[in-house]
Amino acid sequence: VIVSSKSNNQSSEFTSPHSVLSPVEIDSNVTTDVVDLLQTIPGVFVSRTGGAGSQISINIRGGDSSHVLVLIDGVNVNDPSESSRKFNMPSLKSIDIERIEVLKGAQSVLYGSNALGGVINIITKKAQNKNALIADYGEEDGLSNSLTYYGKKSVFYMNAFYNKSRGISAQKVGTERDQNTNKGVTLNYSYSFDKFEMDWQYKVLDTFTETDGFGKDDLGAYNKQVQQIMSQKVVANHGKNKLVQKLSFNKSDRYNKYDNSGYVIDNYSGTSIDNDINYTFNLKDKKILVGISNQNETFKKSSVEEVDSALHAIYLGADFKQEDFFYSLGLRNDNHNDFGNFASYSVGIGKNFEKRRQLKLHYATGFKAPTMYQLYVEKDGIYNPGNINLNPETSKSIDLTYKQMGVNSYSVSLFDTFIDDKIFFSG
Secondary structure (H helix, E strand, C coil), rough: CCCHHHHCHHHCCCCCCCCEHHHHHHCCCCCHHHHHHHCCCCCCEEEEECCCCCCEEEEECCCCHHHEEEEEEECCCCCCCCCCCCCCHHHEEEEEEEEEEEECCCHHHHHHHCCCCCCEEECCCCCCCCCCEECCCCCCEEEEEEEECCCCCEEEEEEEEEECCCCCCCCCCCCCCCCCEEEEEEEEEEECCCCCCEEEEEEEEEEEECCCCCCCCCCCEEEEEEEEEEEEEEEEEECCCEEEEEEEEEEEEEEEEEEECCCCCCCEEEEEEEEEEEEEEEEEEEEEEEEEEEEEEEEEEEEEEEEEEEEEEEEEEEEEEECCEEEEEEEEEEEECCCCCEEEEEEEEEEEEHEEEEEEEEEEEECCCCHHHHHCCCCCCCCCCCCCCCCCCEEEEEEEEECCCCCCCCEEEEEEEEEEEECCCCC
């Protein structure tokens, strides 16, 4: 089952190109670094600017790293305080991760803005059979603890971790070790009764990374970020049909300092409140998904007054099958308080053959609204330009995939993605 499809489609009947890292693959991997795990997924490429905790770029099929939407349990966690709204992936560890789903190509029909080139959905554990304490020692020291308490109809799960890396210098001839410290806590409470399921989650990620200036070691430079994520999910089962309501709050505060360069970068803060309600009709050989979503963001830095934006959407999806064929259709309309309405759509067809072989074709469009940094930050030297006239970036992606399922499985894909109105910086 692909949870990221929102209507829990079977992988064998989901036309959108995707990959999944299973619990076995995650637990059997020697690394607890989510960034390293992502590099094992076909079509996902990761590059670093330095040692542990340093800035990274995640590209799906060669796309821009700012075009990747990151979800944790379906909650949008992209950083509203960051200039291109990327998520700080090095802050995550795989200790409490159940599985990772990656949707490739434009996914705006389901997830709206930011899903221009793909979606990474990180699904966390909600419980464990045994409480655990794990300690690591070496170039990276770490300590993590997970506890699970079972009630009659409820489950409480807690995970906390501390990780410190001795690091390396980001400079070719540097000698200073740029250390990285990660701390995090996840609290999850689930309750189910009759036809209702409820889930509340609170997560905080605190990272501190020593950095270098331009061309030499910088003993006083650092990046610090504290991100808090709160979410509520309610599921009401009505026969075979299902109503899902998800409300989330995402707040990020970032502090950057560059000593040897002679200046201090402003502190940044951003918040995002997302609310998504959808209903799935499960009919014979058909699934119909209808939903509405709202997103409200704020952004500020020490030298700029707070600004805000709003994005409202309605979307529709349909999946159906007929004998060995399966089809999908999707349509979405978003309304942004600055650039107005934007429509995105998707269409897919697939066929299952004998001996668990499959061929499918998928076409989709996507968009990304300009970030508030890109729209509103006042011109303050050449490093902080804002442009209120920017249009959303758009994409068109098409994918043809042949897949052999079973014990010896493989897939071959031919794809093309086109990006228009690309936003970039010009000094």
